[in-house]
Amino acid sequence: MFGILYWSSLWVVLLCVWFYQKDEVKFRRNIVLGATLPYEAHEDPEVQRILRQYRKDTDRVCFILAFPNIIGALIPDMTVSLIGWPAMLILDVVLPMGVFVQANKKLKALKQERGWQAQQKQQIRVDVSAIITYPRPKACWYILAAVLCIIPMVLQPRLRWAHAVSVGVVALSYCFGAFCYRRKSDTVDGNQELTKSLSQLRCRMWNRIWSASAYSAVFVSYALWAVELSVPVGMSLVILTGVGFGGFVMAIEMQTRKIQEKLTAESGKEWYTDEDDYWLGGKFYYNPNDSHIIVNARTGAGGAFNLASTGGKVIIGFVMAVLVGAMALAFSLGLADKSEILLNATEDTVYCENGSTRYEVPISEIEQLELLEQIPENLWRTNGLGGQHLFKGSFAGSGMADLKVIADPTVSPYLKIKTTSGQYYLFGSRDKKVAESLFTNLNRLLSEKNH
Numbered sequence: 410m411f412g413i414l415y416w417s418s419l420w421v422v423l424l425c426v427w428f429y430q431k432d433e434v435k436f437r438r439n440i441v442l443g444a445t446l447p448y449e450a451h452e453d454p455e456v457q458r459i460l461r462q463y464r465k466d467t468d469r470v471c472f473i474l475a476f477p478n479i480i481g482a483l484i485p486d487m488t489v490s491l492i493g494w495p496a497m498l499i500l501d502v503v504l505p506m507g508v509f510v511q512a513n514k515k516l517k518a519l520k521q522e523r524g525w526q527a528q529q530k531q532q533i534r535v536d537v538s539a540i541i542t543y544p545r546p547k548a549c550w551y552i553l554a555a556v557l558c559i560i561p562m563v564l565q566p567r568l569r570w571a572h573a574v575s576v577g578v579v580a581l582s583y584c585f586g587a588f589c590y591r592r593k594s595d596t597v598d599g600n601q602e603l604t605k606s607l608s609q610l611r612c613r614m615w616n617r618i619w620s621a622s623a624y625s626a627v628f629v630s631y632a633l634w635a636v637e638l639s640v641p642v643g644m645s646l647v648i649l650t651g652v653g654f655g656g657f658v659m660a661i662e663m664q665t666r667k668i669q670e671k672l673t674a675e676s677g678k679e680w681y682t683d684e685d686d687y688w689l690g691g692k693f694y695y696n697p698n699d700s701h702i703i704v705n706a707r708t709g710a711g712g713a714f715n716l717a718s719t720g721g722k723v724i725i726g727f728v729m730a731v732l733v734g735a736m737a738l739a740f741s742l743g744l745a746d747k748s749e750i751l752l753n754a755t756e757d758t759v760y761c762e763n764g765s766t767r768y769e770v771p772i773s774e775i776e777q778l779e780l781l782e783q784i785p786e787n788l789w790r791t792n793g794l795g796g797q798h799l800f801k802g803s804f805a806g807s808g809m810a811d812l813k814v815i816a817d818p819t820v821s822p823y824l825k826i827k828t829t830s831g832q833y834y835l836f837g838s839r840d841k842k843v844a845e846s847l848f849t850n851l852n853r854l855l856s857e858k859n860h
Contacts, residue, residue, distance in 0.1 A: 416482035416494065421652075423478060423501045425659060427471040430505050434460045437669040437708045438597045438607075439677040442509060443691015444516035445684070447525050448677035455519055463512040470504050486797075491743035495736040506692065513691035526683065546616050551583040554623040561634040567791045567805065571633050578626035586619030595705065598676045606672060614665045614710035618658055625654040636789055665710040689716075746796040750815060752824075752838040754847055759826070761815040761836040763801055768813050770826055770834055772854060777827040780848045784818050785809075785825075785835070800835075809833045824848055 439445050441456075442463060450456050477497055484490055520526065555576050562572035595607035628650040636643030684707075687696040694704055694713045702720035703712045714721040751762040760769045785806045793802010798819055804812045816823050816837030822844050826834040838844050 413482045416478055416490065419478045419481070419494065419497055419501060420475070421655075422498065423471060423474055425655075426501060426505050427467065429659075429662075430467050430471075430509060431464060432663070432666065433509065434464060435666070435670050436674075437666060438595070438673045439681050439683075440707055442516055443513040443685075443688060443707065444520060445681070446516070446520060446677070447681065448675070450520075450523070450525055453523075456516065459512055459515050459519070463508065466508045466512075467505055470508055474501055474504060489743070491739045491746070495739050510690035510692065517685065520685075545587040546583060546620060548583065548587075550620065551579055551623055554579045554582075554627050557627045558630045561630050565634050567810075568633055568636075572630050575626040575630040579623045582619040582623040582626070585622075586616050596682050597673050598679065598681050600676070603672060603676070607669065610665060610668055610672075611705065611710055614661050615712075618661055618710060621654060621657050621661075625650055662709045662711065666708055669708055742794065742796065745794065746798045748799070750799075750817060750837065750839050752815075752836050752843050752847060754851065759824075759836070759847070759851065761834075763799065763815050766801055766815060768815060768834060768836070770828060772851065774828045774830070775826055775851070775855060776829045777825075778848070778851055778855060779825040780844070781823045781825050781835075782821050784816070784823065788812070804835075822848070824851075 433442050435441065436446075436451055439447065441460070446456065474497075477493075478501070481490060481493055481497065484493075558572055558575040558579060562569050562576070565572065594604050595611055596604050597607065629647055632643050632646035632650060634643075635646060685691075687694055687699075688707065689695050691707075692713075693716055695716045696704075697717040699715055700718065701715055702718050702724065704715055706713050714724055716722060716725060745764060748764060751760075753760060754772070757772050758769050759772060759775075760767060762768075784800070788804050788806040790800075791803045791805050791811075793804065793814070794800065795804075798817050800814045800816050800818055802814065804814050806812060812833040812835055814835045816835055817839050818837075820837060820839055820841055822841060823835055823837040824844055824847065826836070828834075836844070
């Protein structure tokens with residue numbers, strides 16, 4: 410079940426990539442596959458041949474990538490999944506993008522051969538009124554979202570850090586919606602009314618995306634609150650919120666592209682804007698003469714980083730560092746899932762150790778000792794690891810607000826200890842005989858102490 414749930418997210422990613430990449434063959438704002446072409450090139454046989462080949466290559470690459478994703482779901486070992494999943498995620502995104510870049514290169518070569526470049530010295534004059542200053546998002550709605558996230562933060566102190574992240578997401582959503590945007594008119598040609606419509610459309614859709622981001626954080630915060638009532642219900646709500654937000658963003662993007670395609674269907678017959686020289690591979694913006702860090706995406710509602718700016722380089726470097734760190738973390742979690750668990754006792758202390766985590770319980774403070782054949786039901790992690798073969802850290806469950814755990818959930822039995830201070834511990838070993846023997850010895854010591 411874990412493999413299916415874990416790898417199914419890659420099926421969704423690959424499907425979205427396939428759908429998104431296939432949609433690039435439609436002309437919008439005189440752009441197709443990241444190349445700006447005049448109206449006369451729309452039906453050119455060679456252009457159409459390149460587009461057909463691109464569609465076939467995209468289908469072929471995505472079809473091939475689907476097989477490892479399916480095979481991965483059948484792998485029962487979580488360690489293999491934790492290591493293989495990040496690698497497949499990169500391939501699912503990078504390989505289809507490589508097909509796009511190659512097709513873009515062919516179109517630009519054809520553009521050069523046919524002399525379809527816009528005249529560089531041509532001056533385009535647009536009325537200042539065409540530059541839309543669309544109202545920034547209203548701060549009151551984001552303040553309301555932050556307050557709604559603070560409520561469960563106060564009432565659920567054990568997950569206060571998670572609710573604080575939701576508040577942070579709300580704040581970042583407002584900043585991105587209000588400030589991190591290139592307030593520039595979407596000029597396609599000399600039609601000023603068209604420029605106004607396209608500019609207003611982009612701003613409106615951009616604000617909708619970040620408003621949805623803020624309130625998705627609210628839903629996640631309350632879903633985490635519901636975890637205390639029912640772990641399956643709470644986590645299902647978290648997943649559904651993520652899927653819902655992703656679907657909403659995709660719908661907004663496709664709606665924006667559809668409207669742009671319709672509004673600009675007849676443009677490019679005379680002069681037209683051409684910024685191809687600033688878009689590497691048709692995807693990556695690099696313009697040393699532009700001081701903006703985030704610029705309008707060429708089509709759709711989103712944006713792109715200016716890789717020529719210092720801020721753009723810093724952000725991309727940070728994102729890459731996060732991705733590398735996430736892959737390293739997944740790799741380390743995969744290795745840790747089967748790492749050694751040391752369960753033993755000295756004359757006066759019971760201890761359980763895994764990696765750098767070690768819990769010690771003085772035998773004199775043990776108030777209650779049980780040998781369990783299975784992990785307690787309705788147990789949820791508050792701070793720690795919850796893998797296929799390793800539970801480690803702070804957990805909570807019915808009647809146990811703070812339970813310190815180091816155990817393999819696939820190997821029973823387990824020692825459940827309650828101390829005189831009310832602290833609970835759950836210890837296990839990868840060798841079931843160790844827990845059984847330790848339980849017998851501890852029972853004997855406790856019996857001698859009580860008599």
